[in-house]
Amino acid sequence: MAESDSRWTISGKRALVTGAAKRLGRDITLALARAGTHVVLHYHSSKTEANKLADECRALGVQAHTVSADLSDSVAAAGLVAQATTQAGPLDILINNASVFPSSTLHDLTEEKLCDNVRVNALAPFLLTRAFATQTEDGVVINLLDTRITEYDRNHAAYHASKRMLATLTRMTALEFAPQIRVNGIAPGLILPPEGKDESYLAALTDTVPLGRHGSPEDIARTVLFLAGSAFITGEIIFVDGGRRMKGDMYGF
Numbered sequence: 539m540a541e542s543d544s545r546w547t548i549s550g551k552r553a554l555v556t557g558a559a560k561r562l563g564r565d566i567t568l569a570l571a572r573a574g575t576h577v578v579l580h581y582h583s584s585k586t587e588a589n590k591l592a593d594e595c596r597a598l599g600v601q602a603h604t605v606s607a608d609l610s611d612s613v614a615a616a617g618l619v620a621q622a623t624t625q626a627g628p629l630d631i632l633i634n635n636a637s638v639f640p641s642s643t644l645h646d647l648t649e650e651k652l653c654d655n656v657r658v659n660a661l662a663p664f665l666l667t668r669a670f671a672t673q674t675e676d677g678v679v680i681n682l683l684d685t686r687i688t689e690y691d692r693n694h695a696a697y698h699a700s701k702r703m704l705a706t707l708t709r710m711t712a713l714e715f716a717p718q719i720r721v722n723g724i725a726p727g728l729i730l731p732p733e734g735k736d737e738s739y740l741a742a743l744t745d746t747v748p749l750g751r752h753g754s755p756e757d758i759a760r761t762v763l764f765l766a767g768s769a770f771i772t773g774e775i776i777f778v779d780g781g782r783r784m785k786g787d788m789y790g791f
Contacts, residue, residue: 548570548573549573550576551575551576552578552628552629552630552631553570553577553630553631554578554580554605554619554622554631554632554670555577555578555579555580555633557581557635558579558580558581558588558635559579559581559588559591560587561755562635562682562730563633563635565759566633566755566758566762567579567595568595568759569760569762569763570763570766571598571600571602572598574599575600575631575766576600576601577600577602578602578603578605578625578626579595580605580607582636585604588604589604603625605621605625609636609658610654612661612662612665615661615662615665615666616669619669628674629670629674630674630676630678631677631678631679631766632670632680633679633680634662634667634679634682634704636658636662637697637701638655638697639697639732640654640655640696641693641694642693642695642697643692644692644695651696656696656699659701660700660704660707664704664711667707667711667715667719667721668715671719675718676718677720678719678720678722678765679720679721679722680722680765681704681707681723681724682723682724682726682758683704683723683775684726685725685726685777685779685782686698687701689783704723705723705725705775708721708775709773722765722771722772722774722775723776724761724762724778725775725776725779725783726753726778727753727779727780727782728740728744728747728752728753729757729778730755740752746782746785747779747780747782748784748785749780751780761776761778
């Protein structure tokens, strides 16, 4: 019983969070630190924010390191786990949070834009997961998806396709890399407005949510903690969307 219990605690574990410096990544990182997890904060260009967040995590009594990589570069993405373990030691938790979210329709979608989305939103998480699986015998990967994977958002075609790909890879890697790692996904709904927009963006869409309100970053962070500490769940995707996916036709298709 003691051995089983020890697998359910994340205190004292080491986690790598991609895109950790801002938005959901920041809240996830702080939640892990508050739970006693040592953290490695990945950033691309947000060095100042990452260093400030690392200081906040250290103030909570955990170790915190920062690593930089351009996840659109497959070589850099594949080497990020090794970079993190060099600083922090072997990892126990991988949170694939970093993503790009450009507007695009199938009418104006270029090959370059589609490939950019796939490289950051799907290929990088896969390469990180594969590297992570080689350095642990009991680890957990959590991929941040989007409730859009159940619908078709025609105004974000490349993003939609890449997140659908990551959802499929979540289940494939959960099977292929078991029992060394567990792989699960979280599909947020209305949580934060897109960059450049304010709360009014969310307020205008709450009628599409059965619960009648939008969620908060804390809702996602709590789900991360749940999946990180649940030793017998793998290959699952949890929708944190207030039931929005059940209403259908959210994006006018």
